[in-house]
Amino acid sequence: MKDWKLINYCKSKLNDKQQKLLMQILKFIIVGGIATIIDWIIYYFLYNYLGFDPLVANIISYLLATIYNYYGSVKYVFNVNDKKFKKTFTIFLILSLVGLLLSELLIYLMINIILMNKMLSKIIATMLVMIFSFITRKYFLEK
Numbered sequence: 001m002k003d004w005k006l007i008n009y010c011k012s013k014l015n016d017k018q019q020k021l022l023m024q025i026l027k028f029i030i031v032g033g034i035a036t037i038i039d040w041i042i043y044y045f046l047y048n049y050l051g052f053d054p055l056v057a058n059i060i061s062y063l064l065a066t067i068y069n070y071y072g073s074v075k076y077v078f079n080v081n082d083k084k085f086k087k088t089f090t091i092f093l094i095l096s097l098v099g100l101l102l103s104e105l106l107i108y109l110m111i112n113i114i115l116m117n118k119m120l121s122k123i124i125a126t127m128l129v130m131i132f133s134f135i136t137r138k139y140f141l142e143k
């Protein structure tokens with residue numbers, strides 16, 4: 001209950017535009033959090049139990065999580081016109097592919113150059129790509 005009081009207190013200090021952005025960020029965190037859990041579970045299973053290379057496991061898990069993330073993002077997070085499905089899906093897919101490339105690069109560097117744990121590198125890459133995703137999707141999808 002204290003969490004909701006904090007959110008309500010914060011909202012009372014913000015103007016309408018700021019409140020809308022705050023709620024959108026919270027929705028993005030929820031939808032993105034679920035997509036992240038899907039991504040991490042698939043990634044962990046593929047490289048830990050099926051012996052996939054971490055970069056291949058990342059591609060598969062990222063793409064599967066992206067399918068859920070698209071649905072959740074256009075339905076709950078971003079103000080997207082249903083009539084523009086083809087356009088918004090194309091934009092979302094392009095931004096997701098850029099995010100995937102960024103994720104692959106980060107994971108590769110962390111595993112092979114920094115010699116970081118595979119799962120930890122995936123977690124860090126996910127957090128950085130999540131910031132990129134919110135900013136770019138907000139900009140391009142709400143046009």
